[in-house]
Amino acid sequence: MTTARVVVDRDFTVGPVPHRLFGSFVEHMGRCVYTGIYEPGHPSADEQGFRTDVLELVRELGPTVVRYPGGNFVSGYRWTDGIGPVEERPRRLEGAWHTVESNAFGLHEFVAWARTAGVEVMEAINLGTAGVEEARALVEYANHPGGTYWSDLRRRNGAEEPFDIRLWCLGNEMDGPWQIGHKTAEEYGRLAQEAAKAMRLVDPGLELVACGSSNSRMPTFGAWEQTVLSHAYDEVDFISLHAYYQEHEGDVASFLACAYDTDYFIESVVATADAVGAKRKSTKRINLSFDEWNVWYQRGQETEDQLHQLVKQPWREHPRLIEDTYNVTDAVVVGTLLNSLLRHGDRVTVANQAQLVNVIAPIRSEEGGPAWRQTIFHPFAQTARLARGQIMRTAVTSDRHHSDRFGDVDTVDVACTWDEGTGRLALFLANRGLEEASDVEVVLRGLQAGADGLTGRVLTVPEDGDRFTANTEDAQDRVGLSDLPVDVQDGSVRVSLPPLSWACVEVPVTTA
The missing domain is CATH 3.20.20.80 (Glycosidases)
Structure with a gap:
């Protein structure tokens, strides 16, 4: 992990x-x-x-x-x-x-x-x-x-x-x-x-x-x-x-x-x-x-x-x-x-x-x-x-792994937006790791997360597939989005990303 x-x-x-x-x-x-x-x-x-x-x-x-x-x-x-x-x-x-x-x-x-x-x-x-x-x-x-x-x-x-x-x-x-x-x-x-x-x-x-x-x-x-x-x-x-x-x-x-x-x-x-x-x-x-x-x-x-x-x-x-x-x-x-x-x-x-x-x-x-x-x-x-409202400047501390071209890189990649008008924070997360899930904690400052309307969706390797699995004319929906469990604990948003995955998380927030 x-x-x-x-x-x-x-x-x-x-x-x-x-x-x-x-x-x-x-x-x-x-x-x-x-x-x-x-x-x-x-x-x-x-x-x-x-x-x-x-x-x-x-x-x-x-x-x-x-x-x-x-x-x-x-x-x-x-x-x-x-x-x-x-x-x-x-x-x-x-x-x-x-x-x-x-x-x-x-x-x-x-x-x-x-x-x-x-x-x-x-x-x-x-x-x-x-x-x-x-x-x-x-x-x-x-x-x-x-x-x-x-x-x-x-x-x-x-x-x-x-x-x-x-x-x-x-x-x-x-x-x-x-x-x-x-x-x-x-x-x-x-x-x-x-x-x-x-x-x-x-x-x-x-x-x-x-x-x-x-x-x-x-x-x-x-x-x-x-x-x-x-x-x-x-x-x-x-x-x-x-x-x-x-x-x-x-x-x-x-x-x-x-x-x-x-x-x-x-x-x-x-x-x-x-x-x-x-x-x-x-x-x-x-x-x-x-x-x-x-x-x-x-x-x-x-x-x-x-x-x-x-x-x-x-x-x-x-x-x-x-x-x-x-x-x-x-x-x-x-x-x-x-x-x-x-x-x-x-x-x-x-x-x-x-x-x-x-x-x-x-x-x-x-x-x-x-x-x-x-x-x-x-x-x-x-x-x-x-992605609506303001692009947030995220501070990310992630476990790292080696790549031949770029040296050591963050295993988890992140972008985030906040729409003050709708009260929605959107997180866009990728786990570059091929073998291990990644537990991600998102700490909010000046914003307070709510539980109602908290949603997560993830794209990852399907159960019967591998990282090369694709959608084709004969299997048009083999790879798609599925629900991703998201939790709020002590004011932080927590999510576990499967290996090799991309996810989006919507968080209802109010200003603190």
């Missing part, structure tokens, strides 16, 4: 829970759009071709903002291909994923889908093969009321009222040599600056995200952010981060501790952005948009086979791509990544799990068939539902 002690003090907060922290991502990649969110002819499809079975799961998952249309896809995308009568839209060779894009689904369809799903649109522009003029035209098309060429074209295409998109990404992963139109930091920083200026001349109220590093191991990491922001600091509001994690060669301890890298990545970018601001003697603060994050098996499992098949048979429409099947271990990792985002919610105010359906996604669907929840669905849905 391992132990952990957590102290939560009413007066020590990080800041309010950002509404956009629980975002998702829809890219024209694989089956995310076609047979994912959009499948005319499916038994559940509505009159717009949207799969209502997927929409129901999206609403249950609870994303607040969805980034679109990419991703690597956007760096070669002509946004004008996706507007106007569908039968007149061009079919294109799509270079990022070596597929054929039909353009049957475009900007109008996505905005309609987002409104149906109740999510905010986060639009990405092409700064790979396109530039300032295309960005300016897209903003005019999407947001200007009317009386100009692009806004009147939108109206002729069926949208009388502006889309009013507030949040925009200035390209995607422009630091990556794999990116169509890859640029140096100097080239991208100047382009982002000029695109931002032109876009704001059309609509001054935009919020703009500059591309940061594609991961913390990029050889240009740190220097990229410094250079880009030295050009675009005054014109942008956010700098982006992307990170994906997987288990390497059985090193499960390091995989379960990868939120340590997320913490390091976030804190390094914050330090770099603030250093640029200080050098400029600016009172403005750049926040972070962690607009791609997830577990992604870039080597091994089904991913490698799918990508190799794509090279052998390119130029197909929406083939299966990186449709990872997530297990119990992956779900616990996703829970800790969410905890890291919460702990840094004063600076990470936008985040998007990549992606929403089928492509490394919490939701899976089959063409003409069912849709179901993957294991990673559950920590996201519960955190998005329960």
Whole structure:
């Protein structure tokens, strides 16, 4: 048995829970759009071709903002291909994923889908093969009321009222040599600056995200952010981060501790952005948009086979791509990544799990068939539902264990929020230990716990399974949430976490 002690003090907060922290991502990649969110002819499809079975799961998952249309896809995308009568839209060779894009689904369809799903649109522009003029035209098309060429074209295409998109990404992963139109930091920083200026001349109220590093191991990491922001600091509001994690060669301890890298990545970018601001003697603060994050098996499992098949048979429409099947271990990792985002919610105010359906996604669907929840669905849905009010600054004393990549790490990972209006404290807990349960004591200061309405839910290895157990089309609910006993003793909340588990606990509290 391992132990952990957590102290939560009413007066020590990080800041309010950002509404956009629980975002998702829809890219024209694989089956995310076609047979994912959009499948005319499916038994559940509505009159717009949207799969209502997927929409129901999206609403249950609870994303607040969805980034679109990419991703690597956007760096070669002509946004004008996706507007106007569908039968007149061009079919294109799509270079990022070596597929054929039909353009049957475009900007109008996505905005309609987002409104149906109740999510905010986060639009990405092409700064790979396109530039300032295309960005300016897209903003005019999407947001200007009317009386100009692009806004009147939108109206002729069926949208009388502006889309009013507030949040925009200035390209995607422009630091990556794999990116169509890859640029140096100097080239991208100047382009982002000029695109931002032109876009704001059309609509001054935009919020703009500059591309940061594609991961913390990029050889240009740190220097990229410094250079880009030295050009675009005054014109942008956010700098982006992307990170994906997987288990390497059985090193499960390091995989379960990868939120340590997320913490390091976030804190390094914050330090770099603030250093640029200080050098400029600016009172403005750049926040972070962690607009791609997830577990992604870039080597091994089904991913490698799918990508190799794509090279052998390119130029197909929406083939299966990186449709990872997530297990119990992956779900616990996703829970800790969410905890890291919460702990840094004063600076990470936008985040998007990549992606929403089928492509490394919490939701899976089959063409003409069912849709179901993957294991990673559950920590996201519960955190998005329960994290309200203020993020609490927790003091954690936990037993520790060794990982090859990060050294000794806490066995228990914790994040916490408090909603004074509803009187609810929410705890998000993960036991990284594979063999032993962990007894956790949560000491409250300035808050008093009640017993009525005390609830706990846990995701762990099912009785007949192991850490690799997953949900599939034939066993859609094999891994899910079950009740977790929670007790209040001497004013402290006590819970025992099973080995390899993620849990959420709701505690009714009053101020003391």
